[in-house]
Amino acid sequence: MPTSYDAIILGAGAAGLMCAARAGQRGKRVLVLERAEKPGKKILISGGGRCNFTNIGAGPTNYLSANPHFAKSALARYTARDFLDLVESYGIAWHEKTLGQLFCDSSAKQIVEMLLEECAKGDVTVRCSEEVTSVAHGDGFAVTTQTGTYTAPALVIATGGPSIPKMGATGFAYDLARQFGLKVVEPRPALVPLTLGGEEVLFRDISGVSAPVVATANKTGFAEAALFTHRGLSGPAILQASSYWRPGEPLFVDFIPERTAEWLMDAKRGNPRSGVRTQLREALPARLADILADKLGLDGDLGNLPDKALRSAGERLKRWTFHPNGTEGFAKAEVTVGGISTAELSSKTMQAKRFPGLYAIGEAVDVTGWLGGYNFQWAWASGVAAGDAL
Ligand code: FAD
Structure with missing residues (x-):
């Protein structure tokens, strides 16, 4: 395991793993820190255990954001078809349930395994049971967990939103964003009874x-x-x-x-x-x-x-x-509307305009999809945008 990294990604969820794999396969030394005991926990429970991993019709109009144009670039550069090609390259059987919603025939576990395999191809280090407690910025970013401090010139916030706190979801991404002076659009529960x-x-x-x-x-x-x-x-x-x-x-x-x-x-x-x-x-x-x-x-x-x-x-x-x-609140909300303001980020790279080296992707950002595979497609697309830019 290298002691220094080119990038540290906070959160081994959908967006974090995708970003890590892309950057790792481009030769970057990448460390992913995840607080849970295993990666991709929300992927595992998604779609009733079969993961509605994308929507074949996903486009910018299927998303809510203070800036409805923001998601266009990333969604155009990494499409549902691109993710489906990846799924098929792993021989994962899938089906369309309804309204363009694509699910695994067998299990969501296959999607997590695929992402981990993609990370392995890029020599990415994924460390679980590592809860990030603080981040300092000086000469690069210094990330502290209960086991130590890791440093890198680039940091990606991929810690998701606060929906389903009993799975460990928190507003950590927003606290971190505010620490670096980035605005946060007020988060509220969405896809909720x-x-x-x-x-x-x-x-x-x-x-x-x-x-x-x-x-x-x-x-x-x-x-x-x-x-x-x-x-x-x-x-x-x-x-x-x-x-x-x-x-x-x-x-x-x-x-x-x-x-x-x-x-x-x-x-x-x-x-x-x-x-x-x-x-x-x-x-x-x-x-x-x-x-x-x-x-x-x-x-x-x-x-x-x-x-x-x-x-x-x-x-x-x-x-x-x-x-x-x-x-029924965040306890029952599938996703969060709001989050790190898109006005703070480049729509091409997900990098903070006012804080070079800092990136935010996935549900942590103020881009929220409809029900039906759109939220994962945003996680993949924004993860790729940052992963290719790191
Ligand atoms: P997450 O997948 O939430 O990943 C964030 C990661 O960061 C987590 O692993 C978390 O443990 C970690 N983390 C948080 N804080 C810290 C910290 N301080 N230190 C270290 N790590 C930390 N979307 C779809 O498109 N299709 C579906 O079928 C679907 N089904 C869903 C079912 C349920 C029950 C729920 C709750 C959501 C579902 N969603 C679905 C939404 C989808 O799961 C999310 O939009 C997606 O997971 C967001 O990806 P992300 O990587 O941004 O965040």
């Missing part, structure tokens, strides 16, 4: 029911499934919308995405003797249909209900307004 209170707690009675909807927050809508839970709302459509939702704002849900607001009026014309609840149950899971009918105050045959009431019910079902009273 939303909680309901007040009158909306009634929906908790249908915990376990799911339905295809379009969920919209802050003018951004997602057509996927919503799931009612004992605390509020979850399911892919809600998780996606949660990244755009802000406390105090409404969340709109279209419960009848395949139908128009005129649908109950059309049904009335076609079959006035049909019950309104029967109509709702045809369009929606029965328990959800009943609770919505109660809330809309609808009962009886369509023919006996005024046109105005049916039109208004159709409109409300197309744009049901929920008032979430919060999220």
